[in-house]
Amino acid sequence: MSIGDLQKALRPGLIAWGAGGLVLGLVLRWAGTGGAATVWTGATLPVLAMLLVEIVTTLRRGEFGLDLVAALSMTAALVFGETLAAAVVALMYAGGQALEAFAERRARSEMTALLTRVPRKAIRHRGAALEEVDLDAVRPGDRLLIRRGDVLPVDGALASDIAHLDLSALTGEPLPQRFEGGAELMSGATNAGDPFDLLARRVAAESTFAGIVRLVQQAQAVRAPMARLADRYALGFLVLTLALAGAAWGLSGDPVRAVAVLVVATPCPLILAVPVALVAGLSQAAKQGILIKSGRALEALAGISALVLDKTGTLTSGQPGLIEIREAGEVPAEELLRLAAALEQASPHTIAEMLVAEARRRHLDLPKPEAVRETAGEGVEGRIDGRAVLLGGRGFVAAQLGLAAPPKDGAGPGEVTVAVAVDGRWAGELVLADTLREGIEGLFAALRAAGIARIVLATGDRPDVAEAVVDGLGFEAVHAGLAPADKIGVVLAERKAGRVMMVGDGVNDAPALAAADVGVAMGARGAAASAEAADVVLLVDRLDRVLPALAIARRTRRIALQSVVAGIGLSVLGMLAAALGLIVPVEGALLQELIDVAVVLNALRALRG
Incomplete structure (x- = not known):
């Protein structure tokens, strides 16, 4: 069992021991029977011993934490006979750890809620009956x-x-x-x-929600969000505390003033505020469909100034969409689509699925195809409502019709045409293309308003295709024809001017996502390499989730800094009052606890949108 696990197991007992000892000592003092100091000392020592073990453990790892100030305050209070103050500090410190645990549970609420929604069973049709089966059986x-x-x-x-x-x-x-x-x-x-x-x-294990659950479990296991990030300021705060305590003792000749300074200085605002705010921000992001894997990623996200985007599946939908129906005979456009989609019901091809979905979206009647014959990689033919229908590549259809050459192709960069013949005549073409996601123009404007100074495209597509797709969007730079390693170079080049966020969705984006300050993966289907390499995963296939991710990160950082500045500012004022003899050690301990509660409640504001 690790030190952290041991602390968690002993925490309720330490709180009860400290509270019981504090109350018993107060009763003994009120009764005038003596022994109160001994009881308060006994209430303090277990907490102090556990704290010293933790300090030694962190020092062995080469880390220097603010827990040292808490240990000094308890030790000094015991040495100089301020046993009541020592008992109060011990109880408040143990209670502060419990407060941190409560705040962590509250802050993780949305992430935990995702895990509790996992279904275990499914209702499956079996002939004319229904059966309940385990999810793994689907x-x-x-x-x-x-x-x-x-x-x-x-x-x-x-x-x-x-x-x-x-x-x-x-x-x-x-x-x-x-x-x-x-x-x-x-x-x-x-x-x-x-x-x-x-x-x-x-199957369930490869579905979207299973991928989301795996990513949430990984994020829950990462300790970075609850790491005491403020320990980086520990040495400076310790020097300030010891200087004030020494000055108070030296100038007044009263060691109790030094004890009071140390008690007020117990740095719970620094220890608690930052991690609680960070975890609250992570939970708020999860509520918005954004899984941020660590506190480090959240901090980095708050300072992003440049955005590198992949094209296919990120800037665009990643699936071909019908953009035009070109009639070339007597068959009207809607009928041309209906006949083609009805025939495509017999094909497993991606384009076939898209045409069928588009026809159903338009509420077109799709009868069952008959006499279907498919030529792999070329096209398919069959009969729909008694009419002979043939579709496929332009060359294939022209050859089947006995034409010397197909009609002139008017397809633009990145567009694909599906030729359709009906009853032995060229009937027209269905034009498909991978189109921009809806609302991209407005998203770009919002990103620039949010402080993103550079938006850059990095794609493996041909330059003419890339330029045609992004024309008018106002990219600062467009890099096309890139291999995965080349995308890393684009990210590293942009990092020279500030922190960079890379957004992608495919396996080929994984190296660039890992190289960026913040890598963002689109969607969470299965166990895609991009989702594994990314710092942030958009749980739904929507690029606009980047905006709330930036807003949540920046608000969380602002709240964390507010809590730290306010908490430490109040602590320093209390230390000055203690140095001047205006606050005794017990009052200092109670004051510090009020500050702790205030900064934690402020940090939990990051849970609100």
Whole structure:
């Protein structure tokens, strides 16, 4: 068992021992029977012994902490006969650790809430009946019943006409969202409407929510947020404390004044305020769908001045979308899409899935295709409502129709065309492209208003494709045709001017994410290398979550600094009053406890949005 674990186990007993000894000593003094000093000494020594063990342990690790001031105050109080003050300090110190533990639990509330929502069972259709199965038994293709209030156990497609989902636990959005048949649904959402059927796409271990849970568990295990970051100021504060205590003793000739200074100086505001504020900030971020893995990442995020973005899957959706239907005959645009999507129901290709989803979004009737024949990598043909339909690459369709050459291709950079023939005639083309995420222009304006001075693109796509996609967005620089190692070079070059945040989503982004001051991964599906390498994971596939991440980090840092400055400022005033003989040791101990409570409550403000 480690020292930290031993402290946690003994903490309730130390608090009870200290409180009982303090009260018993007060009773003995009030009764005038004597022995109060002995009781107070006995109440102090166990806490002091545990504190000394912790100090020795940290010194062996090469660390110098502010706990040394607390140990000095208790020791000095015992040496100079201020046993009541020593007992009060011991109780307040043990209570301060309990306060820190309470604040940590309160601050981690949103992160813990994510873990408690993990479903264990699923309701699966089996013929005409339903069966409850363990989550591990669910396989892709299984049809699941999602009842009102159920958490979606796996990623899947909506197999009913409509669903209303509460995404607040993942995105922070308070209002339920409406989804229509065929829509891809993310595990971890809650059914806020009528029961519906879900067609499983992944096993539970590979679904989005399972990835989120793993990342949260990793973040919970990291000790950086609760590390006493203010220990970096320990030496300076110790020198100031000893100087004031020595001056008070030397000028007055009264060692009790030095004891009072040490008691007031017990630096709980520094010890408690920073970690409590940091963990509160981490929890508030989790509520907004942002998992920040450590306090170090939160601190770094607060000082970001440059942003490097990947393109595919980050700046864009990462999936082809239908941007235009070009008619070339008598078949109207909507009918062209309907016939193509109906035929594509028989194909597992990504473009096929997109066309089917787009047709369903437009509420087009998709009959079952007949006589389907697919040529791998080329195209597919079949019959829809008795009509012969052929679609695929332009060259493939032209060859099947016996044309010497396909009609002129008007596709732009990054666009893909799917040619469609109906009843043996060239009927038109469906133009697809990976489009910008919705609201990118407004997001960029908000980022610049938030203090991001440089926004840079780093992509592996061809330069002409990259330039066409980002035209008009106002990037400071566009780097295209990059290998993963080249993206690292872009990040390092930007770091010369300030702290850099890199946002990406693919395996090829992982090295650059690790090289940045703050690496941000889009989404948390499965165990993607980008999510593992990143400091921050956006739990939902939305780039706009970067804005609240920056705001929360900066507000958290501001609150932490406010707590430290106010707490230490009040402590220094109390030390001066003690040095002048205006405060006795017991009053100093009580004053310090009031300061502790005030700074912790202020630090917990970081929980509020």
